[in-house]
Amino acid sequence: MLPRSARRLKGFALLLAAYGVATAAAGASTAPVTLDELLRSLIATGDDVLYSTDLVPPTLTAPADTQALDLLSRVALALAVHHLQLKKVDAHRYIVTRETPLRPRAPLSALEEVVVFASHYTFESEPEGEPNGLDHRAIEHVAGTQNDALRAARAAPGVASTYSARPYIRGGTADDALVRFDGVTLINPFHFKEFQSLLSPFIPADVERIDIYSGGFPVRFGTRSAGVIDVAPRTVPAGYDLRADASRLGIDLAGAGRLDRWPVEWLASVRRSPEETNILQPIDANPTDPVFADALARARWTVSEAASATVGWLLLDDNARARAGARDEIATARSRDEYAWLNWDWAPAPALQSHTSLSYTQSENGHFGRLRLPGLADGSLVEDHNFNSLAARSEWVYVSTAALLWNIGAEFSTESAELRYEQNEVFTALLVPSVLPLPQNSVDSTLHPHSSMAALFASGRRHWQAFEAELGVRLDSQDYRGFGTRTQLTPRLNLRYDPAPDWHVYGSWGQFSQAQRVDEFREEESQSSPDAANRASHTVLGLTHEPAGATRWRMEMYRNHWSSVSPYEINALGLVTLLPELQPDRIRLAPLSSESDGVELSARRSLGIHFNLWGTYTLSRTVDELASGTVPRSWDQRQAANLGLAWNSPKYSASVLLGWHSGWPRTSISAIAGLPNSPSYLWVGAPNALRWGDYLSADVHVARSLLTRLGELSLWLEVTNATNRSNDCCAELAPVVAPATLPTWSADSWAGSSVNLGLSWRLQKSR
Numbered sequence: 155m156l157p158r159s160a161r162r163l164k165g166f167a168l169l170l171a172a173y174g175v176a177t178a179a180a181g182a183s184t185a186p187v188t189l190d191e192l193l194r195s196l197i198a199t200g201d202d203v204l205y206s207t208d209l210v211p212p213t214l215t216a217p218a219d220t221q222a223l224d225l226l227s228r229v230a231l232a233l234a235v236h237h238l239q240l241k242k243v244d245a246h247r248y249i250v251t252r253e254t255p256l257r258p259r260a261p262l263s264a265l266e267e268v269v270v271f272a273s274h275y276t277f278e279s280e281p282e283g284e285p286n287g288l289d290h291r292a293i294e295h296v297a298g299t300q301n302d303a304l305r306a307a308r309a310a311p312g313v314a315s316t317y318s319a320r321p322y323i324r325g326g327t328a329d330d331a332l333v334r335f336d337g338v339t340l341i342n343p344f345h346f347k348e349f350q351s352l353l354s355p356f357i358p359a360d361v362e363r364i365d366i367y368s369g370g371f372p373v374r375f376g377t378r379s380a381g382v383i384d385v386a387p388r389t390v391p392a393g394y395d396l397r398a399d400a401s402r403l404g405i406d407l408a409g410a411g412r413l414d415r416w417p418v419e420w421l422a423s424v425r426r427s428p429e430e431t432n433i434l435q436p437i438d439a440n441p442t443d444p445v446f447a448d449a450l451a452r453a454r455w456t457v458s459e460a461a462s463a464t465v466g467w468l469l470l471d472d473n474a475r476a477r478a479g480a481r482d483e484i485a486t487a488r489s490r491d492e493y494a495w496l497n498w499d500w501a502p503a504p505a506l507q508s509h510t511s512l513s514y515t516q517s518e519n520g521h522f523g524r525l526r527l528p529g530l531a532d533g534s535l536v537e538d539h540n541f542n543s544l545a546a547r548s549e550w551v552y553v554s555t556a557a558l559l560w561n562i563g564a565e566f567s568t569e570s571a572e573l574r575y576e577q578n579e580v581f582t583a584l585l586v587p588s589v590l591p592l593p594q595n596s597v598d599s600t601l602h603p604h605s606s607m608a609a610l611f612a613s614g615r616r617h618w619q620a621f622e623a624e625l626g627v628r629l630d631s632q633d634y635r636g637f638g639t640r641t642q643l644t645p646r647l648n649l650r651y652d653p654a655p656d657w658h659v660y661g662s663w664g665q666f667s668q669a670q671r672v673d674e675f676r677e678e679e680s681q682s683s684p685d686a687a688n689r690a691s692h693t694v695l696g697l698t699h700e701p702a703g704a705t706r707w708r709m710e711m712y713r714n715h716w717s718s719v720s721p722y723e724i725n726a727l728g729l730v731t732l733l734p735e736l737q738p739d740r741i742r743l744a745p746l747s748s749e750s751d752g753v754e755l756s757a758r759r760s761l762g763i764h765f766n767l768w769g770t771y772t773l774s775r776t777v778d779e780l781a782s783g784t785v786p787r788s789w790d791q792r793q794a795a796n797l798g799l800a801w802n803s804p805k806y807s808a809s810v811l812l813g814w815h816s817g818w819p820r821t822s823i824s825a826i827a828g829l830p831n832s833p834s835y836l837w838v839g840a841p842n843a844l845r846w847g848d849y850l851s852a853d854v855h856v857a858r859s860l861l862t863r864l865g866e867l868s869l870w871l872e873v874t875n876a877t878n879r880s881n882d883c884c885a886e887l888a889p890v891v892a893p894a895t896l897p898t899w900s901a902d903s904w905a906g907s908s909v910n911l912g913l914s915w916r917l918q919k920s921r
Contacts (some may be wrong), residue, residue: 161665187233189214190504193250194459196229196502197240204553205250205504209238251556251617296798297811300401300872300876301911302733303361304354307383308813309796311710311754311770312368314789316849316883317904320344320351320788323368324714325750325776326380327722330668330688335385336452336466338495338513339377341541341673345446345472348487348521349732353449355470359397359408360423361695362386369692369712370662373611373626373646374563379668379690386450387421387466393919398863404428404446405515405668411919423448426567446472449476464497476732482889483524492516507870515543517673525579525736533579533595533736540572541673557617560605561626565609574599575677584835584890584897599680603672604635624648632669634652634684642667642687657702662694670720678735680725689718707757716748720776724788726821726841727885727899738887741841744753745778748787769797786842791815791849808856817846823885825896836887836897841908847880849904871909878907 189210197203215230230240233250240253299305307313308320314322323331328351333340335356344351356364367375367382375382390570394411406425426447452466470491477484495513502508521537549563577597583616613626624647631641646664655661668688675681695709722743725734734740752774759767776790794815801808819842858872880903886899 156735163225170638176810187216188212189236192216192229192232193504196225197459197504201807202507202551203240203250204505204507204551204559205249206464207557209250209556210504222869233278248558249553249559253737260703274909284358296800297809297855298872298874299358300855300912301357301399301401301406302354302661303356303358303364304383304385306364306653307366309333309768309770309798309811310366310368311578311756311772311794312381312712312752312774313366314794314815316789316881319354322381323366324752325714325748325774325787325790326690329674330378330380331376332375332382333385334382335468335493336855337497337509337511337547338462338466338493339515339545340468340493341491341517341543343468343470343491343673345448345470345489346487347489347519348386348485349474349476352698353446355425355450357399357406357423357425359395359399359406359410360388360421360450362388369714370646370648370664370694371666372561372624372648373628373644374561374614376565376609376611376628376630376644376666377668379666379688380505380714389419389421389454394917395919396917399912400914402910403912419454419456421452422450436730445474446470458626460502461498461500464495464499464604466493466495466497468493473657478732482526482528483523483732485521487519487521489519490517499921506550508548508550510548512545513543513545513686515541515545517541522734523733527738527887527889529582529892529895530584531579531581531736531738532886533792535733535736536574536576537677537735538572538574539673541569541671542571543567544571559615560613561585561611563610563614565611566607567606568606569672570604571602571672573599573603573673573675573677575601575680577678581738582890597678597680599677601675601680602684603675603684605672605684606633607631607669620652622650630667630687631908632684632687636673637683640687642669642689656699658696658698658700660694660696662692664692664697666690666692674720676721676723685720686718688720690714690716705753705757705759707890710754711752712754713751714749719745720746721745724797724841725884726838727823727887739838743778743780743785743841745780747779748777749779750774750776762800764803766800767798769793784838785845786819788819788842790819790842791817805859806857809854811877812851813853814848814850816848818849818883820844820846820885823899827896846882849878850879851875851881852877865915868914868916869912870914871911873910874908875904875906877899880906 166452168878188472190212193203194211214236216228217235232828240248273823297311298308302319304319308315311326320328321331322328333343335343343355344353345353363385363386365382365386367384368379371382387409390410392412394409396409397407404427406423408423410419411423413420418551420563424447427445429445430543447469448471449469450467452464454462454464456462470489473488475484475486493513493515495511500508500510500512503876511630517539519539522535523627524534526532545565545567547563547565547682549561552560555562575597577595578600579595580594600603607630609628609630611626611628613624615622615624627643627645629641631639633639644665646665648660648661648662650658650660666689668690670685675684683912691714693713694710695712696708698708699704700706721742723742725731725737726741731737752772754770754772756770757768761767772794773792774794775792776787778785778787796814797812799810821841822844824837824839826835844848854873854874854876857868859868882901883904884902885899886902888900890897892911
């Protein structure tokens with residue numbers, strides 16, 4: 155079940171007036187408000203509230219002395235009077251149950267973990283139960299996220315990332331993570347995809363929360379095998395919230411609100427970079443005229459208490475040209491991604507709710523370049539991708555009893571792509587013995603794949619006194635034109651046991667499939683037939699302790715095993731480059747299977763009303779099983795830790811995020827001098843047999859706010875890698891200037907310190 159897009163906040167004056175507040179204030183006598191009416195009022199604000207008429211018959215009334223409370227508090231108190239509670243199942247989703255009242259929760263940090271089942275981490279713009287801490291700007295107060303809310307994912311355990319905004323989740327490839335916004339699947343939603351995916355389109359003003367499922371996710375999430383990043387759009391219960399930001403990265407305008415005359419809430423933003431910026435730049439390259447823009451528009455119309463319609467549109471557009479002088483490497487990339495969607499939420503009965511969506515995706519990407527590496531390689535690349543998709547989805551949730559919830563749904567999509575790839579390259583004899591089998595590599599490929607995909611999923615969730623279980627199954631089917639139909643059946647089981655009010659033990663087991671999209675065909679291989687679907691199994695066991703007013707911590711053990719994995723390509727020397735396809739260290743890996751396992755620890759604590767502290771530690775292993783043996787994946791980090799501290803006051807705020815992980819794998823390289831009758835050459839050793847040094851970075855954010863008649867002004871400073879530490883990442887081959895000269899190479903590093911200074915203006919009206 156997908157949550158409704160509206161959020162719960164204090165102060166729903168119009169709704170309270172509808173139920174007698176104004177009349178009561180005037181001293182007039184009113185009929186008692188029934189509990190059913192009060193719950194429907196909460197549903198009208200956008201929250202999903204499921205309940206059975208057996209528990210909440212029409213005869214139950216709400217106490218008359220709670221009129222001054224906000225709506226959610228009034229509902230909770232009215233339920234408690236009748237020995238009921240509003241149990242939170244997920245963000246903005248509740249079930250009325252016959253249990254003990256909800257216990258008060260301590261103030262939380264920016265890293266808010268909601269433990270319903272395994273491996274679910276939530277970054278909320280206003281964490282539940284936060285009376286004195288973070289407001290809706292919590293995400294942007296996490297260091298490093300001022301212009302990119304998705305970078306908050308770095309603080310979650312199990313997520314590996316460095317310079318790129320695109321994360322790896324528990325050992326999976328970057329393509330193994332499902333990214334959604336407003337319930338709509340987004341295909342690679344990043345700016346400068348060909349230049350290390352430097353930025354996501356999500357600014358903090360557009361985001362209400364980011365949910366990260368790093369394993370064991372429910373059956374309603376499909377099509378990817380490693381994890382889910384679910385981004386919920388920002389909503390405002392009444393009035394409006396307008397923002398304008400100007401910084402070295404660009405200018406963005408954003409706003410969210412709810413109309414007074416009509417039951418419509420809206421969200422809109424636009425962002426554009428300056429003509430030249432040195433904030434966003436690929437590793438070891440100088441960009442010229444890097445320009446990006448994105449825009450978002452969303453409107454939600456509450457048709458009635460039982461139905462609402464949402465229309466949305468998202469655009470990403472960028473164009474850049476970059477040069478790496480040492481390699482005489484020039485690359486140009488352009489990209490335009492457009493998404494449009496229509497959502498329909500309907501609750502024909504208090505115990506039955508549905509979410510139906512129709513979405514359209516169009517993506518156009520071009521990548522062109524030339525590499526001249528004297529004495530080693532000379533090549534050119536022309537790559538064009540066009541992708542279109544039309545998808546429909548419907549999901550239904552039914553509360554059979556106070557302890558039993560059913561979830562069923564179906565998905566359908568059609569996809570088509572036009573993939574043009576042309577590569578011409580010549581390698582010298584220095585590389586042939588060790589890296590490539592042929593001195594020339596030429597590919598001229600044009601592909602037009604089409605497919606249709608369908609899925610059915612169903613699950614049941616049963617709750618007992620201290621035990622909860624969810625059993626689900628998902629059936630996915632793909633029909634690639636000309637290649638027949640393929641199906642995958644993936645069962646999943648989630649369990650949770652609460653031995654005490656603040657102790658939770660949970661476990662998860664499930665299978666997950668990932669069919670190859672038509673835009674993922676490997677043009678460099680002239681792939682014409684689709685791969686078999688990737689298939690993974692997740693096993694998770696966790697323990698959480700959540701005492702009120704004390705340190706809250708979680709320990710989780712996991713094992714992800716891919717029994718079927720599509721081939722993929724890497725650069726053996728780890729070179730972060732503008733044209734990875736043309737580099738002489740490019741190799742193809744075809745794993746027989748893959749595996750990732752580890753232990754994750756996370757903790758958080760509020761230090762008074764102004765400070766929040768959180769930290770994570772992960773011990774893990776990520777490997778591919780090749781025909782030649784076991785090889786660590788290039789993003790395998792055996793140990794990783796994050797430590798964050800945030801301080802907030804009415805006028806000032808500051809935060810720091812320390813990130814550390816052990817070195818990523820690297821491949822050895824040697825120059826072998828030739829004998830009188832044989833030439834010199836480079837020898838590349840076994841892939842990923844060695845390690846780079848440890849990675850360490852500190853991101854800092856400070857801001858000063860000033861309240862004026864025209865709104866709130868904020869001056870902020872954000873520094874990435876504030877210590878300017880040089881973190882080695884890769885080896886770069888140097889040109890060979892003379893035939894008798896042995897090849898040389900040098901270590902390259904991730905980006906150094908980057909400073910962004912900005913001014914923000916904000917104007918709010920609560921009603």
